[in-house]
Amino acid sequence: MSEGVAEFGVLIIGAGGLGIPAAIATLDSGATGLSLIDPDLVELSNLARQVIYRSLDVGRPKAVVAAERLGELFPQARLEACPFALDASNAARIIARFAFVVEATDSPSVKFLVNDVCVGLGRPFVYGGVLGLAGQAMTVIPGRTACLRCLFEEPPGIEEAASCREAGIIGPVAGLVGAVQGAEAARFMAGAELRLSGRLLIYEADGPPHLRTLAVSPRAGCICQAARGAESIATERRIPEPTG
Amino acid sequence: MPVRVRVPTPLRRFTAGSGEVSAVGDSIRDVIEDLEHRHPGLRERLLDESGELRRFVNIYLNGDDIRFLDRLSSRVKDGDDVSIVPAIAGGK
Numbered sequence: 001m002s003e004g005v006a007e008f009g010v011l012i013i014g015a016g017g018l019g020i021p022a023a024i025a026t027l028d029s030g031a032t033g034l035s036l037i038d039p040d041l042v043e044l045s046n047l048a049r050q051v052i053y054r055s056l057d058v059g060r061p062k063a064v065v066a067a068e069r070l071g072e073l074f075p076q077a078r079l080e081a082c083p084f085a086l087d088a089s090n091a092a093r094i095i096a097r098f099a100f101v102v103e104a105t106d107s108p109s110v111k112f113l114v115n116d117v118c119v120g121l122g123r124p125f126v127y128g129g130v131l132g133l134a135g136q137a138m139t140v141i142p143g144r145t146a147c148l149r150c151l152f153e154e155p156p157g158i159e160e161a162a163s164c165r166e167a168g169i170i171g172p173v174a175g176l177v178g179a180v181q182g183a184e185a186a187r188f189m190a191g192a193e194l195r196l197s198g199r200l201l202i203y204e205a206d207g208p209p210h211l212r213t214l215a216v217s218p219r220a221g222c223i224c225q226a227a228r229g230a231e232s233i234a235t236e237r238r239i240p241e242p243t244g
Numbered sequence: 245m246p247v248r249v250r251v252p253t254p255l256r257r258f259t260a261g262s263g264e265v266s267a268v269g270d271s272i273r274d275v276i277e278d279l280e281h282r283h284p285g286l287r288e289r290l291l292d293e294s295g296e297l298r299r300f301v302n303i304y305l306n307g308d309d310i311r312f313l314d315r316l317s318s319r320v321k322d323g324d325d326v327s328i329v330p331a332i333a334g335g336k
Contacts, residue, residue: 106333108331108333111333129334130334131253131332131333131334132253134253151302151331156331200329202252202329204252204263206253206263207263215307219311
């Protein structure tokens with residue numbers, strides 16, 4: 001069930017390797033209202049793959065710098081910078097303001113928090129994840145399609161998350177997945193068919209680059225089942241049935 | 245019965261970098277045991293201490309989520325396509 005009225009367009013959670021290409025793809029497709037939330041400061045190590053930042057930005061809040069640069073690229077856009085963390089204490093209040101959410105953090109726990117809050121509020125979102133030369137993306141339409149917990153019941157543990165960090169993130173892979181996420185956001189805002197609702201996109205590039213999708217079905221007993229059948233009027237209006 | 249197993253990027257260190265390997269067995273659980281024999285270390289990445297599929301990993305058999313089939317007891321046959329799908333949670 002959708003709660004409240006969205007005041008703004010797209011919320012992008014994370015202004016890094018996924019979030020910046022997602023923002024560019026969203027705005028490039030004509031969407032105008034976009035907010036970026038990220039608590040981090042620009043670091044020197046970010047510059048190679050988070051290409052919107054420059055060396056003179058080191059030490060400044062990512063969300064603020066990203067909004068400035070995106071404003072230069074898309075002067076018609078209404079941009080908002082939120083230089084703080086999304087967490088369990090504020091997630092519902094923040095997410096309720098937006099029509100569509102792009103989850104673009106590097107935190108397994110935040111990815112599942114966003115899933116749970118979006119499912120509870122009836123807000124569509126697109127999940128994205130990258131690791132080394134691999135990436136995933138999936139769009140969730142609460143009440144209509146499977147959610148992240150239908151696919152993975154729990155986030156990876158600390159040990160698994162640590163091994164992910166060791167594997168690192170490859171800029172072009174994050175760029176591709178982020179752009180896919182942004183395209184989904186733009187389609188939603190335009191009322192067009194979403195390509196990844198109920199489908200997990202898998203991209204692997206260690207070897208011949210390979211892109212495929214897998215169908216993800218709602219899982220009995222999942223938290224999202226409580227929302228099933230109570231989709232929002234907005235979602236009903238915008239989202240055609242998944243075509244598989 | 246040989247099946248084709250798609251190994252995701254994060255687990256290819258156990259398969260000498262190969263993204264696709266063969267394994268044999270009558271069920272998904274058999275296939276995992278054979279994978280462990282051929283590529284030691286894989287089983288622990290897929291199954292928890294009680295021998296159940298880890299909750300942040302999924303397995304697809306011919307495009308179907310095994311949790312909607314017979315989970316680890318799902319039967320496999322010659323030429324089947326088994327795909328290991330772990331949660332990938334990085335992003336910055």
